Structures are given as C-alpha cells and as structure tokens.
Amino acid sequence: MLPRRLSSGISPTPRGAMSHRIQLLRANTQRDGNGEFLPDVVFAQCWASITKLASKYTEKSELVVSEATHKIVIPYRAGVSTSMKVLFQNRIFLLEASFDPDERKNELWLFAYERNDGAK
DSSP states (O other): OOOOOTTTOOOOOOGGGOOEEEEEEEOOOOBOTTSOBOOOEEEEEEEEEEEEEEEEEEEETTEEEEEEEEEEEEEOOTTOOTTOEEEETTEEEEEEEEEOTTSSSSEEEEEEEEEEEEEO
16 A cells, blocks of 8 residues: 555555556647648657546437546646547547546646447
C-alpha cells in the first residue's frame, strides 16, 4: 500500500502502473482547400493507467450502441483540456474532465468516455 499524502489523503499512482502508451490529440484549426478541418494533431505522447468505471449497452433498431466511462491517469502535463481526445491503440476516448487531484502537479486524472455508435 502506498503512503497517503497528509494534506489531501490521496495516494499517487505508481509510475509502473502506467503501462498504456497513449497520445493526447488536439483539434486542428487549419482547413484544407475544400474548407474541411485537417486531422487532429498530436499534443503529447505519454504513459497512462486506464481504468474502466462503468459501461452501458443498448440495442435499438438492430443497432448496438455501447458507451463506457474510464479514468485515465497520466503524469502531470500543462495545457491538457477537455477539448482533447485520447488515442490508445485504435480506440478514441473523449475527455469530459481533467484535473490535478491534489494540486501538486504530480499527475492528472482524465475522465473520458468511449462510444460505439451502432456497430451491427
């Protein structure tokens, strides 16, 4: 068991538990010749711990819609915002919240969801 910080009661996530290589993607504001936005840009690459928190599965009109929420813990990085996405292997996570749990700039907790919009 890791020691807890006296001021916050929060244990830091061991760096060894961050075993998933992820990319943080930022929306590209530039457009191509047709006026379409260019693909997202890599803001940073880092190691992360990904934990599934909850999931939901629904069938409607022969379509399957599934949604899962996750907690992603990364080493602290300035500039991370909820407008970014997380790419892990071929999966995309959309960020809902990002915060430093004890305000010591040690790690960031990202709360995100992954959604499948109707695979048959």
